[in-house]
Amino acid sequence: EDKVVQSPLSLVVHEGDTVTLNCSYEVTNFRSLLWYKQEKKAPTFLFMLTSSGIEKKSGRLSSILDKKELFSILNITATQTGDSAVYLCAVGAASGYALNFGKGTSLLVTP
Amino acid sequence: SAVISQKPSRDICQRGTSLTIQCQVDSQVTMMFWYRQQPGQSLTLIATANQGSEATYESGFVIDKFPISRPNLTFSTLTVSNMSPEDSSIYLCSVGETDTQYFGPGTRLTVL
Known part of the structure; x- marks a missing residue:
């Protein structure tokens, strides 16, 4: 059975932390592996990583994919209170278009 | 990416009733999907809706409970039938563009 596991489940940091x-x-x-940011209801697309693109960066956010060890990390540097959200990881299989989501990491950035 | 809208954004319904959720996209898309997010849980795919064919349901979801229409390439509806409190969730539609899916704003449903 396909499985996607995210950790930690929740995290509290101070502004400026990584x-x-x-x-x-x-x-x-x-x-493929996709990262989303979910505030309130709608997940917002952040990155997609595939065999041909195992590292992505956008501003303070970056992500890498390790296909050998079967994991990905999402880094956020110089965090801001606006980064507070649930971050979802989803994996797609070659057999179809469905995405298999993890439970998410709830991030709270305090001032 | 496509702009996706959903209606209603939220609703409170009585058990035993049905609610139809609409999903509108500003461009033609082949693949549309419906997801459910129960409180404190992640997203679970209900079904894939392709225009011109019946929806494909995931394990645990049936057409009688969640009938879906896909009359054209920009629109789909999901009906939650004979609702119970366990159906209280956020319902999200998404569209597929190559390998990426983009989500609508979601419908928050509360069943009393």
Whole structure:
């Protein structure tokens, strides 16, 4: 059975700290790994990582994929209160378009 | 990326009733998906809705409970039928573009 596990489940940091969020997976015929930021209801797309793109960076956010060890990390540097959200990791398989989501990491950045 | 809207954004319903959620996209898309997010849980795929064919449901979800329509390439509806409090969730539609999925704003449903 496909599985996506995120850790930690929750995290509280101070503004300016750097955080690392983890996502490990077991998926048959892995195709891609996606990171989303969920505030209130709608998940917002952050990154997609595949075999041909194992490292992505956008501003203070960056992510890498380790296909050998079957995990990904999402780094956020110089955190701001606006980074407070649930961060979701999702994995897609080559067999279809469905995404298998982890339970998410709830990040709270305090002033 | 596509702009996705959902209606209603939230609703409070009585048990035994049904609610239809609409998902509108500003461009034509082949793949549309419906997800459920129960309180404190992550997203679970309900079904994939392709235009011109019946929706494909994931294990644990059935058409009688969650009928889906996909009349064209920009619109889909999900109905939550004969609701019970266990159906209280956020319902999200998403569209697929290559390997990426983009989500609508979601519908927060509370069943009393």
